[in-house]
Amino acid sequence: GFFISVSRSMSAADNRMPLIDALKGVAAQIILLHHLVSYGPLSKAANAMAPVTAGFLFDYGRMVVQVFLVVGGYLAARALLGSSALSTIPPGRLIWRRYVRLVIPFAAAMVIAILGAAMARLWLADDAIPAAPTFTQVLAHVLLLHGVIDVPALSAGVWYVAIDLQLYALLTLLLWVGMRFGERAAVALVAVTAMAALFHFNRNAELDAWAIYFFASYGMGALVWWGCARGNALRWLPLLAGITVLALALDFRLRIALALFVALLLALVTLRPQLRIPDSALLAWLGRTSYSVFLVHFPVCLVANAFYARFTDGGNGAALAAMIAAWGGSLLLGTAFHRYVEARRW
Numbered sequence: 001g002f003f004i005s006v007s008r009s010m011s012a013a014d015n016r017m018p019l020i021d022a023l024k025g026v027a028a029q030i031i032l033l034h035h036l037v038s039y040g041p042l043s044k045a046a047n048a049m050a051p052v053t054a055g056f057l058f059d060y061g062r063m064v065v066q067v068f069l070v071v072g073g074y075l076a077a078r079a080l081l082g083s084s085a086l087s088t089i090p091p092g093r094l095i096w097r098r099y100v101r102l103v104i105p106f107a108a109a110m111v112i113a114i115l116g117a118a119m120a121r122l123w124l125a126d127d128a129i130p131a132a133p134t135f136t137q138v139l140a141h142v143l144l145l146h147g148v149i150d151v152p153a154l155s156a157g158v159w160y161v162a163i164d165l166q167l168y169a170l171l172t173l174l175l176w177v178g179m180r181f182g183e184r185a186a187v188a189l190v191a192v193t194a195m196a197a198l199f200h201f202n203r204n205a206e207l208d209a210w211a212i213y214f215f216a217s218y219g220m221g222a223l224v225w226w227g228c229a230r231g232n233a234l235r236w237l238p239l240l241a242g243i244t245v246l247a248l249a250l251d252f253r254l255r256i257a258l259a260l261f262v263a264l265l266l267a268l269v270t271l272r273p274q275l276r277i278p279d280s281a282l283l284a285w286l287g288r289t290s291y292s293v294f295l296v297h298f299p300v301c302l303v304a305n306a307f308y309a310r311f312t313d314g315g316n317g318a319a320l321a322a323m324i325a326a327w328g329g330s331l332l333l334g335t336a337f338h339r340y341v342e343a344r345r346w
Helices: 008-014 018-036 040-049 051-081 091-123 135-142 159-181 183-199 211-229 233-250 254-271 281-288 290-311 316-342
Strands: none
Touching: 018 040, 018 051, 018 254, 018 281, 018 290, 018 316, 040 051, 040 290, 040 316, 051 159, 051 183, 051 211, 051 254, 091 135, 091 159, 091 290, 091 316, 159 183, 159 211, 183 211, 183 233, 211 233, 211 254, 233 254, 281 290, 290 316
């Protein structure tokens, strides 16, 4: 399970924040490696060659989804509160725009996922390979309801795309309702909802198909942006950290601890520009293409697994070569997908 991303609608807003590029880019690579050591015969080979590293990636790699949740909330709040969007555009239209921006590259990626799975099935029988899709599956994915109605996923990690839309919609509606009484009231409504998620909803794994389960982390990012942008950081950040630590004392969750760390790191760099990491072409590229790599990497990994199982001797050298090919192929396809699909203004 997984992931990522902050959608294309954010890319223009965050392209001058090297830290966000670094966070997104590195997190996407960890997710890719997490899936390589979790599925198919290559996962068995990885565990045989490097059991400690593979075990760590398997157990903890999925945690980096918190990076994308916090960054997503930070950038969504900046887009909604840092402009006149909420006062000039109805919330339904904002949510529809978000849906369109998400679903067009997502639908294209699902075509790649279906084709990749079909190719992998020719050479390999494995539970990791999705079966040929049904009409209901395809429709559920296009409507971003695949998690809610619990149909089999067409690719690993695609639950996050549906959650991204839900989170954005929830934040938009909370802010829109609260803005009837002023910006402070709107942010307070977000904070109360985030606390409810932190202390209650996030502790119920049965709710993980719904935005409220993840809103504690997403809300942290939104509150950090507001506190830093409105000059309230010295009041908000200790309060945010204190409440989160209290929640962790009641029920420790590593994912929430990581979310708090990312939120405070974003706050520190926002408040102290001199601490920003230097611009890096490599990190900028990895961050810019992270969503596309997330969308297309799993079918590449499936084909690499199938090729390894069908056409090699199954040795460690062949496994290592197949994993490197899967990683490199995912980056290349993700870069092309970003240029020709994600970055296009449809």
